[in-house]
Amino acid sequence: MVSTDLELLIINGPGLSDIEDRSEGPSISAIGHACADLCEALGIGLDYRQSEDEAEVAHWITSDAAHCQALIVNPSGGPSATSADYQVALDALAHLDKPVVEVHLTNIFRTNRKPLQGLSGSAGFVCGLGVGSYLLAVAAVAQQLGVVRAE
Amino acid sequence: MRILVINGPNLNLLGTREPEIYGSDTLEDISVRCRQRAEAHGHEVDFKQSNHEGVIVEWIQQAIGSVDAIVINAAAYTHTSVAIHDALRAYEGYKLELHISNPHLREPFRHVSYVSPAVDAVVAGLGVDAYVHAIEAICSLPMGE
Numbered sequence: 570m571v572s573t574d575l576e577l578l579i580i581n582g583p584g585l586s587d588i589e590d591r592s593e594g595p596s597i598s599a600i601g602h603a604c605a606d607l608c609e610a611l612g613i614g615l616d617y618r619q620s621e622d623e624a625e626v627a628h629w630i631t632s633d634a635a636h637c638q639a640l641i642v643n644p645s646g647g648p649s650a651t652s653a654d655y656q657v658a659l660d661a662l663a664h665l666d667k668p669v670v671e672v673h674l675t676n677i678f679r680t681n682r683k684p685l686q687g688l689s690g691s692a693g694f695v696c697g698l699g700v701g702s703y704l705l706a707v708a709a710v711a712q713q714l715g716v717v718r719a720e
Numbered sequence: 721m722r723i724l725v726i727n728g729p730n731l732n733l734l735g736t737r738e739p740e741i742y743g744s745d746t747l748e749d750i751s752v753r754c755r756q757r758a759e760a761h762g763h764e765v766d767f768k769q770s771n772h773e774g775v776i777v778e779w780i781q782q783a784i785g786s787v788d789a790i791v792i793n794a795a796a797y798t799h800t801s802v803a804i805h806d807a808l809r810a811y812e813g814y815k816l817e818l819h820i821s822n823p824h825l826r827e828p829f830r831h832v833s834y835v836s837p838a839v840d841a842v843v844a845g846l847g848v849d850a851y852v853h854a855i856e857a858i859c860s861l862p863m864g865e
Contacts, residue, residue, distance in 0.1 A: 697841030
């Protein structure tokens with residue numbers, strides 16, 4: 570284990586707070602615990618957030634993301650996340666000069682949803698692995714940040 | 721558990737073809753890392769590459785009933801092959817689509833994947849390390865226990 574000052578910001582957008590009720594897998598807090606365990610093992614600081622408020626999520630992306638070294642975003646959305654401000658915030662992800670990974674619990678292509686448009690060419694994408702989508706993204710980001718070496 | 725990793729056209733050139741997009745590791749380097757990671761979990765990896773669509777279709781058909789999970793980087797066939805889509809639909813085991821770069825952030829002709837709706841999971845844009853991460857994720861699935 571290497572202790573670092575690296576901080577990873579994980580943002581969960583609107584429509585995820587009730588996933589347990591919709592029996593689509595683990596709760597958003599259970600996912601947070603799994604990510605925290607992995608980050609601790611990797612020596613990465615974790616700031617894990619979820620909000621149903623589009624404006625709040627937009628603020629996190631446009632302001633707070635400046636202070637982290639990497640960002641993992643589950644934009645979620647659903648019917649509620651349609652405001653122009655939210656879209657502008659998601660567009661702002663393209664201008665972050667740091668690793669960005671878009672994650673989804675389920676395979677969005679089976680329900681005809683589309684990945685975020687306009688991310689920078691280096692952004693990663695993971696969907697369909699449940700909590701594993703997040704853990705894979707964390708492991709990949711750790712490698713990109715040089716926390717763990719490729720074996 | 722047996723995991724089949726299928727690589728499509730031009731991936732045999734990995735390490736030399738547009739390294740700024742695909743990196744400098746060769747496919748052989750990646751296959752060694754995948755095997756080592758799977759073996760650490762007590763599983764085995766069969767790692768293949770072909771430039772021919774029909775060969776890939778046959779590999780998927782042969783995997784039915786004999787392989788527990790498929791990782792497929794169909795490369796350019798991702799965006800054209802209904803035949804690979806149909807073969808994957810017929811395969812009942814776990815299926816993960818992988819891309820080294822993120823096709824959705826490249827040319828518009830790469831934005832449609834015939835593979836994505838036929839698989840369980842998609843991993844893209846995380847470089848060649850994604851192969852090893854995908855093996856790890858599959859070994860961590862409940863079915864992998």
